[in-house]
Every structure is written in structure tokens, then in C-alpha cells.
Amino acid sequence: MPAEKHVALLKEAYREWERSRGENGDCWLSILDDNVTLRSLSDGRPGMEFTRQRHSKIDVASYLAGLTADWEMLSWRVEEYIAQNDRVAVLANCAWRNKRTNKSIETPIVHLWRFKNLKITEFFEFYDTATAQAAAV
Numbered sequence: 001m002p003a004e005k006h007v008a009l010l011k012e013a014y015r016e017w018e019r020s021r022g023e024n025g026d027c028w029l030s031i032l033d034d035n036v037t038l039r040s041l042s043d044g045r046p047g048m049e050f051t052r053q054r055h056s057k058i059d060v061a062s063y064l065a066g067l068t069a070d071w072e073m074l075s076w077r078v079e080e081y082i083a084q085n086d087r088v089a090v091l092a093n094c095a096w097r098n099k100r101t102n103k104s105i106e107t108p109i110v111h112l113w114r115f116k117n118l119k120i121t122e123f124f125e126f127y128d129t130a131t132a133q134a135a136a137v
Contacts, residue, residue, distance in 0.1 A: 002085065002086065002115070002118075003083035003084060003085060003086075003088070004083070005118060006083055006086070006088050006113070006115045006118070007081045007083050007088055009031050009118065010031075010081065010088055010090060010113065011078075011081070012027070013027040013028055013030075013031060014027075014076070014078050014090070014092075017076060018076040018077075018078075021072070021073040021074075021076075022067065022068060022071070022072075022073035022076070022096075023068060023073075025060075025061065025064035025065075025068070028060065028064065028120075029057060029060065029061060029064075031118075031119060031120055032057045032060055032119060032120045033057070033116065033117075033119040033120060033121045034056060034057050035055070035056060035057075035121070036054075036055075036056065036057055036060060036119075036120055036121055036122065036123065037053070037054070037055055037121070037122050037123070038053065038054035038055075038059065038060050038063055038123045038124075039053050039054075039122075039123070039124045039125070040052075040053075040063075040124070040125045041124075041125065041126050041127060041129045042129045042132060042133065045129070045133055046133070046136075046137060047133050047136030047137040048129070048132060048133055048136055049066070050062070050063055050065075050066025050067055050069075050070065051063070051066075060123075069099070070098060070099055070100065070136065071096045071097065071098055071099065072096065072097045072099055073094070073095075073096055074094075074095035074096060074097055074104060074106075075093075075094060075095040075106075076092065076093075076094045076095075077092060077093050077094070078090060078091070078092045079091045079092055079093065086114055086115045086116065087112070087113065087114050087115075088112075088113045088115070089110060089111070089112055089113075090110070090111040090112075090113070091108070091109075091110055092108070092109050092110075092111070093106070093107070093108050093109065094106070094107060094109050094127075095107075096132075096135075098135045098136050100136075101135060101136065101137070103134070103135035103136075104135065105128070105131045105132055105135045107127045107128040107131060107132065108127065108128070109125060109126065109127040110125070110126040110127070111123065111124070111125050111126075112124040112125075112126075
């Protein structure tokens with residue numbers, strides 16, 4: 001079943017993401033298609049410029065570098081995986097501290113993933129963008 005394989009890949013990546021406190025982006029890069037599309041609800045707003053839309057694995061590496069340059073993960077907890085065919089939704093809660101402002105946020109977060117040939121081709125993240133942006137500026 002493809003959906004079960006997709007969830008298994010994501011569970012492994014999220015375990016490493018949480019273990020490394022967001023410092024090891026290789027857990028994501030290893031399962032991305034070269035032509036992946038990344039979208040974030042913040043979409044490059046002031047203080048969150050790294051969240052602009054991305055269109056390749058190299059671009060996603062830049063997103064991850066921007067994230068870890070600006071933010072420190074305080075916690076990450078996956079609550080649920082919902083999978084059907086080539087799509088997986090992940091419901092989680094996370095907390096981050098902005099390194100420039102020293103402000104912290106805690107927010108529910110939803111990740112939507114799409115797979116093709118066991119590689120991620122699309123990613124879209126939803127979270128409390130107003131709180132994140134306020135902490136970033």
C-alpha cells in the first residue's frame with residue numbers, strides 16, 4: 001500500500017527532525033523529489049522571508065537553512081497522520097524561539113505532503129502565521 005509506505009517515510013523523518021531539534025534537514029532532503037514544490041502560509045512575509053515558495057530540492061535546502069538561521073526548535077510533537085493514496089496530512093504541535101528577537105511561539109501546525117514514486121513532490125505548511133510573524137519582527 002503506497003499510503004502506508006509514505007507514512008513510514010514521514011514517521012522516520014519526523015523522528016529525526018524532533019531528535020535534532022530541527023537542525024538536521026537531511027531527513028527531509030533525502031525523501032524529496034528534485035522538482036519538489038514547497039509552500040508555506042507565511043509566503044515570505046516580513047520577518048519570515050525564508051518561507052517564500054520554493055520549486056526544487058536545492059530551494060528547500062535554502063528554506064531549511066533560513067529556518068534554522070532564524071529559529072530554534074523548542075519542541076515538536078506529531079499528533080496524527082492521515083493518509084490516502086499519494087497524500088499525507090500530518091497534524092502536530094510545535095514551539096520555536098526566534099534567535100533575533102528571543103520571542104517564542106507555540107502553535108498547531110499542519111503539513112500536507114504529496115508523493116510520487118516514494119518521493120515528496122509537494123509540501124504545504126499551515127500554522128499560526130500571525131504569531132510567528134509577530135515573534136520574528
